[in-house]
Amino acid sequence: MIRDSKAFLIGIIMMVSFLGIYAYMMSPSFGDGRNGLEFADDMFNSISKGSVEKVIQGEIGKVDAWNGNNIDVTLQAKDAEEADKWSKMIETVDGSQVAVNNEAVTVKADLGKVLADIGEVCTNMFNNNGDAIEQKYGLEARDATYSWYNISKAIVKDLEKQQQFKESIAIQQFQKKVIEPSYNYYGVEAKQVSNNVGIMTFMMVFYLIYTIWYGFSIYYLCQGFGITMSKSAKKQEA
Secondary structure, three states, X not given: OOOOHHHHHHHHHHHHHHHHHHHHHOOOOOOOOOOHHHHHHHHHHHHHHHHHHHHHHHHHOOHHXXXXXXXXXXXXXXXXXXXXXXXXXXXXXXXXXXXXXXXXXXXXXXXHHHHHHHHHHHHHHHOOOHXXXXXXXXXXXXXXXXXXXXXXXXXXXXXXXXXXXXXXXXXXXXXXXXXXXXXXXXXXOOOOHHHOHHHHHHHHHHHHHHHHHHHHHHHHHHHHOOOOOOOOOOOOXX
């Protein structure tokens, strides 16, 4: 039973408008067949990509410090096919020596040049230039980058066996700060917050108001039905 028709009417109007806006947000009306949530997700991904670009390039800029630091490692692939793929990729590194024996890939190379090659791949990935990677390795861009990630993990594993922890840590840092973000952001357009202040402010303010709008619609509906909350009276001591 409705006890407060005015509050109930306000609640109905607010809830209907809330659902109407929600229906519009779920419609493919935000470009490229995206709904509002997908548009917002793409926007935040683009902004976050723009914010990590300096970190990636900064880390790539450090690889020259490892020039002349030679590594001699044996990598264990999961099968002969993967070992063959790894060997062909590592052979593109200037001055590298590679030998394959079933699943084992023996590598002698300059660590700085290895990281530089991986950095080149990751730069192309980050810039969504997959064609350059495919031309170099004859592999799909994601496949090539993921293979370099697995190669670097295998290098780390063997370096740790040799107690070359300094080199191992450097490669693991490169994985986290360069390879992983470049792979994850492939295909995403990079945007800067400074160039999108208006839309970012609107999205934040809209989310805040929209959430409060829903809360008040529930509040007025409850008030219309006579459902209220009040403090219970304190019991008088005898």
